[in-house]
Amino acid sequence: MAIYVVFQLLILPLSVTILFLYYLFSHKSRNNQVTNWPVLGMAPALVKNYHKIHEFATQLLKESNGTFKFEGPSVANLDFLVTSDPANIHYILSKNFNNYPKGPEFHKIFDILGNGIQNVDDYFWEIQRKTNVSLFNHANFHKLSVETLGAKVEKGLIPLLDHVSEHGIEVDLQDVFQRLAFDNICTLVLDHDPQSLSRDLPHVPAEKASTIIEVALYHRHLLPESLWRLQSLIGFGKEKRLSRAWKIIDEFIYKCISLKRQDSLNRSSENSSVVKSQEEDKPDLLETYMESYKVMTSNPDKFLRDVLFSLLFAGQDSTSTALSWFFWLVTKNPSVESKIQQEIQTALNPKQDDSCIPFNKKEDLRKLVYLQAALSEALRLFPPVALEHKAPLQPDILPSGHRVDKDSKIVLSFYSVARMENVWGKDCLEFKPERWITEKGGIKHEASYKFPAFNAGPRSCLGKEMAFTQMKMVAANIIHNYKVEVVYGHHIVPRDSIILQMKYGLKVRMAKRSSCSTW
Known part of the structure; x- marks a missing residue:
C-alpha cells in the first residue's frame, strides 16, 4: 500500500513530467494547433500558452464553434469541456x-x-x-x-x-x-x-x-x-x-x-x-x-x-x-x-x-x-470571474450537441463570450x-x-x-x-x-x- 501511495504521489507525476518535457521541447507545432499526444494529451499546448490562458481558450473556442473538449494526461484526470456558447451557458446555469x-x-x-x-x-x-x-x-x-x-x-x-x-x-x-x-x-x-x-x-x-x-x-x-x-x-x-x-x-x-x-x-x-x-x-x-x-x-x-x-x-x-x-x-x-x-x-x-x-x-x-x-x-x-465550473449529476446532452458524463468537468468561459x-x-x-x-x-x-x-x-x-x-x-x-x-x-x-x-x-x-x- 505504501509503495502504491509513493507511486501515485511521486513516481507517476515525475514520469509524466519527463515525457511531457520531451514532447514539449522536441516537437514544434504551428500556432493554435493543439495536438493530442499519447499519454500527455493536450497538456503541452496548455503549458505553452500558460501565460495567456484566456486568449488561448478563446482562440480554441472560436475555431470550435464555441465548445471544445480538452483532453489532459491520461493519468491526471484533467479532461474537461470548455464552452462559451450562450445556449450552453443558459442551459447549464438556468434551464x-x-x-x-x-x-x-x-x-x-x-x-x-x-x-x-x-x-x-x-x-x-x-x-x-x-x-x-x-x-x-x-x-x-x-x-x-x-x-x-x-x-x-x-x-x-x-x-x-x-x-x-x-x-x-x-x-x-x-x-x-x-x-x-x-x-x-x-x-x-x-x-x-x-x-x-x-x-x-x-x-x-x-x-x-x-x-x-x-x-x-x-x-x-x-x-x-x-x-x-x-x-x-x-x-x-x-x-x-x-x-x-x-x-x-x-x-x-x-x-x-x-x-x-x-x-x-x-x-x-x-x-x-x-x-x-x-x-x-x-x-x-x-x-x-x-x-x-x-x-x-x-x-x-x-x-x-x-x-x-x-x-x-x-x-x-x-x-x-x-x-x-x-x-x-x-x-x-x-x-x-x-x-x-x-x-x-x-x-x-x-x-x-x-x-x-x-x-x-x-x-x-x-x-x-x-x-x-x-x-x-x-x-x-x-x-472579474472569467471562468465558472460545473459538474453534471447525470449524463446529459448540451444544446450544442455535446454529450457530458456524470461528474465530468465543464468550464464556462465568460471571458471568451x-x-x-x-x-x-x-x-x-x-x-x-x-x-x-x-x-x-x-x-x-x-x-x-x-x-x-x-x-x-x-x-x-x-x-x-x-x-x-x-x-x-x-x-x-x-x-x-x-x-x-x-x-x-x-x-x-x-x-x-x-x-x-x-x-x-x-x-x-x-x-x-x-x-x-x-x-
Whole structure:
C-alpha cells in the first residue's frame, strides 16, 4: 500500500513530467494547433500558452464553434469541456440548473471556502441565499452600503489621490481599489474597518491574503490533484503561501467575530432603550449572520467563518478588478472619458466652488447612464470571474450537441463570450459603451447568459445593483476630479489567477482637475 501511495504521489507525476518535457521541447507545432499526444494529451499546448490562458481558450473556442473538449494526461484526470456558447451557458446555469451543481472537484480545489455560499449546493446554499436575500432587501441596506463607501471615498480615497497627485507620485491604482474594496466590505460585513487605505498605504496581511489565495487556487486547476496535494503536504511553493494566507484570514475573521460578540454583550448589559432605538433601523450584517447560523452545525463558529469569508472573497476583488480594467480602458479611449465628464456636468450640475464635494447620493448616481454603460462594457470585456465550473449529476446532452458524463468537468468561459462575433458582432473587441444605450437613452438589458459578469440563473449575483452603485461612485469622483494617465511602458496583462486581475497592477499618475485642496 505504501509503495502504491509513493507511486501515485511521486513516481507517476515525475514520469509524466519527463515525457511531457520531451514532447514539449522536441516537437514544434504551428500556432493554435493543439495536438493530442499519447499519454500527455493536450497538456503541452496548455503549458505553452500558460501565460495567456484566456486568449488561448478563446482562440480554441472560436475555431470550435464555441465548445471544445480538452483532453489532459491520461493519468491526471484533467479532461474537461470548455464552452462559451450562450445556449450552453443558459442551459447549464438556468434551464437545467439542478443537474449542474459545483461538483466534487470544485469542493476539493476551493476547500478554503468551506461551507460558504460559493462552495456549496442544496441545503447549505439555499439557507445562505435566503439569508442574503433577506438582508440585501432590507429597507436600509443599500443606504448603509452607500454611506459606508461614501465615507471611505471621502476620508480615504480622495486624500490619498490628492497626495499622490500633488507630489507627482506613481501609484498602483489596482492596489488602491483593492484596499478601498477590502476596507469597505469589512466595514459593511464585519463592522470593522482595517484601514488599509490611507496615505502611507500600510501593509495589512489580511488585505493581501486574497490575491495569494486566488493565484494558488488557479494553479490547482492546472496540476494533477496528486501534485498539489503533495505540495500542500510538504509545504512547498504556492501551496505553502496558500497555507499562510489561510491562517491569516482565519485569525482576522475569528478576531472580528470575537470583538462583535463582546460588543453585543456590552450593549446588552447597558440595557439602554435609547441606544436600541437608534440602531433598530440599521442592518447589522455580522450580528444577523451570527444569530442566523448559531445552531447550523456542530461547529457554528467555523460555519460562520465560511459564510463571512465567502462574502469578503466576493466583495473585495470583484469591484476592484472591474474598476481597474475600466480605468485602463478609459485612458485608452479619451472620447469615452470626455462623454463621462460631460454627463457628470449635465446630470449632476456640480457648482464650481463645490467641485470637490463627493458624489455619494444614490439618486444622483442613477442619472449617470453613460457611466454605467461604460462600466458594463468593461465588465463585458473583462469579467472579474472569467471562468465558472460545473459538474453534471447525470449524463446529459448540451444544446450544442455535446454529450457530458456524470461528474465530468465543464468550464464556462465568460471571458471568451465577449470575444465571439456571433454573440456580440464584428465590433466585439471594441470598447464601445454605446452598445449599452437604448434609443430612448436608458440602459439596454442583455441576457445574463450573453453578459455573465454577474453569473446567471439561481446563482446570479445578489449584489449587482449595489456593485454598480459603488463602482459609479468611485468612478465619478475620480474622473470628475482627476486626470488618470497610465505610466508609459507599463505592461498590462491578466494575472494567472481565478480572478481576472492585472498581473503587474495598474501604475498611473494622477493630475488634479480642479483647484480645490480640502476635503
